[in-house]
Amino acid sequence: SVAVGVDDLTAWLRRFAEVVHERRDELTALDAAIGDADHGSNMDRGMAAVVAVLDDAPPTDAAGLLKKTGATLVSKVGGASGPLYGTLFLRMAGAAGDGDLDDAAVARALRAGLEGVLARGKAEAGDKTMVDALGPACDALDAGVGAGKPLADALAAAAEAAAQGRDATVPLVARKGRASYLGERSAGHMDPGATSVTMLVEAAAATMGR
Ligand code: ADP
Ligand code: MG
Ligand code: MG
Numbered sequence: 286s287v288a289v290g291v292d293d294l295t296a297w298l299r300r301f302a303e304v305v306h307e308r309r310d311e312l313t314a315l316d317a318a319i320g321d322a323d324h325g326s327n328m329d330r331g332m333a334a335v336v337a338v339l340d341d342a343p344p345t346d347a348a349g350l351l352k353k354t355g356a357t358l359v360s361k362v363g364g365a366s367g368p369l370y371g372t373l374f375l376r377m378a379g380a381a382g383d384g385d386l387d388d389a390a391v392a393r394a395l396r397a398g399l400e401g402v403l404a405r406g407k408a409e410a411g412d413k414t415m416v417d418a419l420g421p422a423c424d425a426l427d428a429g430v431g432a433g434k435p436l437a438d439a440l441a442a443a444a445e446a447a448a449q450g451r452d453a454t455v456p457l458v459a460r461k462g463r464a465s466y467l468g469e470r471s472a473g474h475m476d477p478g479a480t481s482v483t484m485l486v487e488a489a490a491a492t493m494g495r
Contacts, residue, residue, distance in 0.1 A: 289494065294350050299336060304484045331366075348378045376401030392430045454476040457471075
């Protein structure tokens, strides 16, 4: 088991910020179809602010870094995704404990993040939200770590599960968030938040546990 420390988490966050920036227009186009066309700009603004923290005043421990990330997203991103992504990272921070994270602690932290999103947003599986990608990712990560897979492999499986969950949001009718205002007309479009959270898990697989 390779310990995940502040350097790994920093690499993860920087990678996620890069991908969100590169694919900002794609996220916004998805949100234009079933929301208010701001998910790309919301996430890009929030993660740019996180990168500014990493550049200027980076916390020196894993939990502190996760906490600062959550607080930054809450303060810089409005709407639904700011509080939800903020809660995800704040709950990860709360679960992280002192020092570096072993494989099981990484899985526990992401699960705690999911539970925070569920508590805050009240979405259930199948409501066409970020939960539909993050939930399967947590399940796959737990299964992989529980089976003794190297963290990199368990995260790769989690990223694959997130992508499948994201793709499975296409036919769903939204029951939470702005997209739910469209009712049946929300079907036939991929959920923006499920797409960005898949990028988050893919970024973890690309940077952590190796
Ligand atoms: P807003 O809808 O306020 O403009 P964004 O466009 O940034 O915020 O984010 C929209 C995404 O937020 C959706 O695609 C969905 O994945 C996620 N979302 C919205 N409401 C909820 C909720 N109650 N629970 C979980 N995720 C949600
Ligand atoms: Mg929006
Ligand atoms: Mg909005």
